[in-house]
Amino acid sequence: MVASVAWLQLYPETWTPSAPSTTAPPPETISLVILDPGHGGMDSGSMASGILEKNLTLDVAKRVERLVRLKGLPALLTREADNYVSLAGRAALANREHNCVFVSIHFDEGKKPAATGVQTYYASHAASRFQAVSSWLPFLQRTSELPDPASESLAGFIQEELVSQTQALNRGTKAEQFFVIANVNHPAVLVEGGFLTNKDEVSKLESPDYREQIATAITDGITRYRDVVRQRPALASTVPGE
Numbered sequence: 480m481v482a483s484v485a486w487l488q489l490y491p492e493t494w495t496p497s498a499p500s501t502t503a504p505p506p507e508t509i510s511l512v513i514l515d516p517g518h519g520g521m522d523s524g525s526m527a528s529g530i531l532e533k534n535l536t537l538d539v540a541k542r543v544e545r546l547v548r549l550k551g552l553p554a555l556l557t558r559e560a561d562n563y564v565s566l567a568g569r570a571a572l573a574n575r576e577h578n579c580v581f582v583s584i585h586f587d588e589g590k591k592p593a594a595t596g597v598q599t600y601y602a603s604h605a606a607s608r609f610q611a612v613s614s615w616l617p618f619l620q621r622t623s624e625l626p627d628p629a630s631e632s633l634a635g636f637i638q639e640e641l642v643s644q645t646q647a648l649n650r651g652t653k654a655e656q657f658f659v660i661a662n663v664n665h666p667a668v669l670v671e672g673g674f675l676t677n678k679d680e681v682s683k684l685e686s687p688d689y690r691e692q693i694a695t696a697i698t699d700g701i702t703r704y705r706d707v708v709r710q711r712p713a714l715a716s717t718v719p720g721e
Contacts, residue, residue: 509705512547512554513573515583515659516540520563525588527675533561535684536584539672542694543582543701550702570662580633580701581667583659586684588676595677596648599638600669601630602661603654626654629666632707635719637668637700644696645689647673647680666704670697 516536518524524532537558544554555576557569573581587594603626634652642649650671660667672693673680683689 509552509578509580509708511576511579512543512552512701513557513576513579513581513665514540514543514554515557515569515573515581517583517585519558519561522563525586525675527588527681528678530675530681530685532586532675535586535672535675535690537561539690539694539697540584542691543584543697546694546698547701550698552701552705566658567662569659573663573665573667576665579665580704581660581663581665582633582637582697582701583657583667583669584697585669585671587671587674589674592676592678594674595680596650597638597641597645597673598650598671599634599641599652600655600657600660600671601626601634601652602663602667603656604661627666630660630668632719633666633700633704634668636703637670637697639719640696640700640703641670641672641693644692644699 516533516539518531518533518536520533522533524536526532537560540556541559544556547554555572557572558564569583573579587598589595631652631654638649638652641647655669657669660669673684675681675684
């Protein structure tokens with residue numbers, strides 16, 4: 480069952496695997512922000528107290544879209560309504576663009592109701608076709624190579640802003656081979672903005688003001704990364720705090 484779901488997600492009829500990321504230096508400018516609201520359509524994501532993850536991710540992504548445009552950056556959403564887009568389709572959309580960053584927005588669920596906090600992921604390395612399947616089937620995963628430093632840097636900036644502006648527990652940044660970021664040939668991260676299995680966090684996420692804080696934090700993390708790239712492209716691979 481799991482394997483069949485993975486196949487549908489990863490290999491739709493129109494999907495052709497993207498070329499692995501190269502080690503070329505970061506671009507001198509960032510001309511586009513691609514925002515990926517997780518889930519959608521038949522894929523609701525996590526559910527708690529009548530709240531669907533797919534609705535939260537779209538709400539926050541649209542807020543980030545508005546805010547990054549105010550900062551002078553064009554933005555593109557992988558979905559603009561409650562429709563289903565495959566993981567492969569999301570990555571393919573990003574790979575058709577140039578000089579962009581990719582931010583996938585999600586909300587978490589934990590095995591324990593006390594699980595709390597925010598976390599930002601970056602891919603450990605570009606995935607092959609086999610590794611794409613293994614991201615769905617953890618027992619097939621291979622040892623990771625070195626992570627992309629630009630993605631790690633972008634994740635660090637966003638995570639710092641999330642913690643600072645929401646005061647949520649800092650779960651840090653982590654390399655994880657999620658398909659939707661591992662198969663994007665640009666700096667790419669996946670944000671987990673809180674736990675829908677935690678009643679206190681759900682209460683916060685029900686507030687438009689709190690969702691605006693999350694969106695502002697993501698925006699500020701992106702623009703901090705952009706400013707570093709503008710000043711000196713090589714510094715884009717510097718992890719915040721180092």
